[in-house]
Amino acid sequence: MPTTLTIGKLGQASGVNIETIRYYERNGLLPSPTRSSSGYRHYREDDVKRLRFIRRGRELGFGLEEIRSLLQLTDQPQQPCDTADQLVQKHMAEVDARIRDLQAIRAALGQLAGCQSQTAEHCRLLEALEERDCCIKSGHVPD
Amino acid sequence: MPTTLTIGKLGQASGVNIETIRYYERNGLLPSPTRSSSGYRHYREDDVKRLRFIRRGRELGFGLEEIRSLLQLTDQPQQPCDTADQLVQKHMAEVDARIRDLQAIRAALGQLAGCQSQTAEHCRLLEALEERDCCIKSGHVPD
DNA sequence: GCTAAACCCTGTAGCCGCTACAGGGTCAAG
């Protein structure tokens, strides 16, 4: 059983795409691994951990810069962790705002859906987009 | 009072950034306007309407391709509008899914927030990211 | 008439977080 992994194996073990792994390396989220004589990357178990950490952070909606900060904290276990908590709080507020925005959009769409008109001329959606001043409050545009 | 608008005035009237207006023109959402002898764009009232239409569509979270379809419908008022309604339904389902994803994330964050640990070593967030298998169900990564 | 500021033009590059090539080299199984 090998103690090192090729990038393909690392991808399998961590659930992260190979191209994404190389991307993380370029961006300094993952340290440059050792190389074989032919230039192949060789990873260790630590890298699997680190990559999983990143993946879970992404699943929670953290940006890569935020994840970078969190990784820095794990690298220095004696550091105070209040910055981590602040990060969570801030992110949570953003998620909440995002949910509210989407719920407003959802409500507006609900009003527009189910148009019974046969032609575009009197379609509820099209009229709403053409004529109303604004359907939703938030200035934030999603997606 | 002029019947035509410069791009700056159009931007003000429609609430859309000048650079964005030019971007929409490049992408065929807005027709190429007439030009003055010195090459300045000159717009008509119709363009304000069209641009507002686009802006409202964006505020509802539609993509530019979807908005393109909707604009096509408004250009042909005799067309049936069921495609518009299908578009709304589809988009609404996506918004719903997105809201559910974010609520799952929000719940997971709520569990992690408020860590009382002093050091990163035993921080709740960092431990969660390092050790747990997966915090949330959806494979979809947001933002 | 002249100058300065405010506007307009084109074209290109950057943002985020990947993803998808092209065009090569390497390694392991049969």
Add this chain to the structure above:
DNA sequence: CTTGACCCTGTAGCGGCTACAGGGTTTAGC
């Protein structure tokens, strides 16, 4: 010894803008 699966680098694309750089034009005030 070949075939296929893997790996490498570098670059370009996605969406939906936004931000320049480096120019030209118009307008307001003196």
